[in-house]
Amino acid sequence: GEDVEQSLFLSVREGDSSVINCTYTDSSSTYLYWYKQEPGAGLQLLTYIFSNMDMKQDQRLTVLLNKKDKHLSLRIADTQTGDSAIYFCAEIPKAAGNKLTFGGGTRVLVKP
Amino acid sequence: GAVVSQHPSWVICKSGTSVKIECRSLDFQATTMFWYRQFPKQSLMLMATSNEGSKATYEQGVEKDKFLINHASLTLSTLTVTSAHPEDSSFYICSVGQPNQPQHFGDGTRLSIL
Numbered sequence: 384g385e386d387v388e389q390s391l392f393l394s395v396r397e398g399d400s401s402v403i404n405c406t407y408t409d410s411s412s413t414y415l416y417w418y419k420q421e422p423g424a425g426l427q428l429l430t431y432i433f434s435n436m437d438m439k440q441d442q443r444l445t446v447l448l449n450k451k452d453k454h455l456s457l458r459i460a461d462t463q464t465g466d467s468a469i470y471f472c473a474e475i476p477k478a479a480g481n482k483l484t485f486g487g488g489t490r491v492l493v494k495p
Numbered sequence: 496g497a498v499v500s501q502h503p504s505w506v507i508c509k510s511g512t513s514v515k516i517e518c519r520s521l522d523f524q525a526t527t528m529f530w531y532r533q534f535p536k537q538s539l540m541l542m543a544t545s546n547e548g549s550k551a552t553y554e555q556g557v558e559k560d561k562f563l564i565n566h567a568s569l570t571l572s573t574l575t576v577t578s579a580h581p582e583d584s585s586f587y588i589c590s591v592g593q594p595n596q597p598q599h600f601g602d603g604t605r606l607s608i609l
Binding site: 418423424480485487488 | 595
C-alpha cells in the first residue's frame with residue numbers, strides 16, 4: 384500500500400544542520416519530492432530526486448535516497464530562521480496516476 | 496515566477512453561502528489539476544482530480560455535490576463549496592503538474608464559515 388511517514392518535529396539552532404527523515408513503502412515512484420510550507424501559505428517545491436539516484440545537492444540542500452531501505456532524507460546546511468516551516472516528503476506511485484502521496488509533515492523550528 | 500495562481504487567498508462568509516475558489520495554471524496548459532484540503536497541523540488530503548472537459552474524480556469520502564469542480568479550460572479549474580457550514584472551514588490548495596513532472600501548488604485559500 385501507499386504510506387509515507389515522517390517524524391513530527393525537529394528543533395535546531397541557527398547555523399547548525401537539519402536532517403529531516405522520511406520513509407515510504409511504494410518503490411515504484413519515479414521521483415521523490417520535498418516541499419516546504421510556511422505558515423498560512425501553499426507548498427513550495429524545494430527539491431526532488433530521481434529514483435535511480437542516491438544523492439542530489441542543491442546549494443544548502445542535500446537529498447539522500449536509500450532505495451533498499453526506502454528511506455529519504457533532506458539535509459539543510461547552515462539552517463536559518465527563515466527555514467522554520469513544515470517540510471513534506473512526497474511520492475507519486477506509478478499506480479496512482481499523477482497523484483501525490485504526502486507524508487504527515489515535519490515541523491522544523493530554528494532557534495536563534 | 497509563480498506557476499499556479501489561486502484566488503481568493505482568504506474568505507470569510509456566513510453559513511449557507513456558496514464559495515468559489517479559482518486555480519489557474521500560468522505556465523502551461525493543464526489537463527489535470529488537483530484539489531486538496533488541509534486541516535490545522537495536518538498534512539494535505541487529496542479531495543479530487545479535476546479533469547479538463549470531463550467530470551472530476553473524487554476521492555473516497557468526498558461529497559461531489561458539496562464540492563463542485565469545474566475544469567472548463569486548460570488553464571482554469573474552480574472548486575465551489577456549496578451551502579458551506581462551519582465544518583467546511585479549512586485551508587484549500589490546488590496543484591498543477593504535467594505527467595512525470597513535479598507538481599506546483601497555489602498559495603491556498605483559507606475558508607472561514609461563521
